[in-house]
Amino acid sequence: MQEHETVLDVEGVAVAFDGRPVLRGVGLQLRCGELVSLLGASGGGKTTLFNVIAGLLPADAGRVLLQGRDITGQSGQVSYMMQKDLLLESMRVADNVGLPLRLRGASKAQARAEAEALLPQFGLADAGDLWPAQLSGGMRQRAALARTYLFSREVMLLDEPFSALDAFTKAEMHQWFAQARQQLGLSVLLVTHDIDEAVLLSNRVLVLRDGAIAGEVAVARPAAEDFSLTEQFLEAKRAVKALLA
Numbered sequence: 424m425q426e427h428e429t430v431l432d433v434e435g436v437a438v439a440f441d442g443r444p445v446l447r448g449v450g451l452q453l454r455c456g457e458l459v460s461l462l463g464a465s466g467g468g469k470t471t472l473f474n475v476i477a478g479l480l481p482a483d484a485g486r487v488l489l490q491g492r493d494i495t496g497q498s499g500q501v502s503y504m505m506q507k508d509l510l511l512e513s514m515r516v517a518d519n520v521g522l523p524l525r526l527r528g529a530s531k532a533q534a535r536a537e538a539e540a541l542l543p544q545f546g547l548a549d550a551g552d553l554w555p556a557q558l559s560g561g562m563r564q565r566a567a568l569a570r571t572y573l574f575s576r577e578v579m580l581l582d583e584p585f586s587a588l589d590a591f592t593k594a595e596m597h598q599w600f601a602q603a604r605q606q607l608g609l610s611v612l613l614v615t616h617d618i619d620e621a622v623l624l625s626n627r628v629l630v631l632r633d634g635a636i637a638g639e640v641a642v643a644r645p646a647a648e649d650f651s652l653t654e655q656f657l658e659a660k661r662a663v664k665a666l667l668a
């Protein structure tokens with residue numbers, strides 16, 4: 424798939440719970456190799472939208488297209504990492520990461536070999552034989568991201584993947600993730616509450632308000648040593664804050 428082609432197309436998704444509308448016709452597009460963040464008030468329907476895209480929750484209206492194919496209501500088409508990493512404590516890291524391959528019928532040895540080959544790209548080169556309890560918070564999140572990547576490489580839905588980390592680890596993860604995403608050519612939709620994180624990592628930031636996309640901010644990224652200290656970063660942050668207000 425070519426860069427800039429639409430990989431995921433969400434059209435007019437509406438969801439109501441007990442007659443109360445949460446999503447009122449959400450539309451968005453994700454292009455190949457792009458990271459788009461979704462920001463909005465707590466309870467605004469971000470996770471609900473992810474559940475619809477992942478085919479885990481039926482929508483009252485709307486469609487979800489993956490590379491032009493209608494996948495509305497189908498689970499298992501895009502990869503989805505929920506806020507909690509959900510690593511299985513009784514499995515070594517490589518087996519945890521290889522789990523999606525096992526679910527698709529690979530042998531334990533095949534799944535482990537493929538997971539082991541991927542671990543260096545996720546900063547876990549020597550961690551395959553460790554147990555999850557032996558990992559730091561950042562390592563756990565990278566293992567969970569590697570497992571999500573093995574589930575499906577086309578589109579990743581990440582629901583607050585860094586929110587549980589301390590500020591120092593979070594900053595390290597941002598730096599690592601921005602690079603890994605480029606190298607692996609990932610197309611990512613990211614839910615976050617953190618405006619700085621959204622601006623730092625995204626090509627575009629979408630604001631969800633009153634059940635619809637209130638607007639978007641395209642992030643212009645200069646080739647600076649530290650993007651977060653640039654005028655362009657502040658400019659994008661101001662524009663996002665104005666949309667949220």
Ligand SMILES: Nc1ncnc2c1ncn2[C@@H]1O[C@H](COP(=O)(O)OP(=O)(O)OP(=O)(O)O)[C@@H](O)[C@H]1O
Binds near residue numbers: 465
């Ligand atoms: N299965 C459900 N049944 C009834 N109400 C639900 C259900 N799932 C979510 N809701 C309600 O829908 C609204 C949107 O919830 P959702 O979790 O999608 O918001 P969110 O934007 O992800 O919130 P947060 O940022 O706090 O994670 C909330 O009011 C929530 O209580």
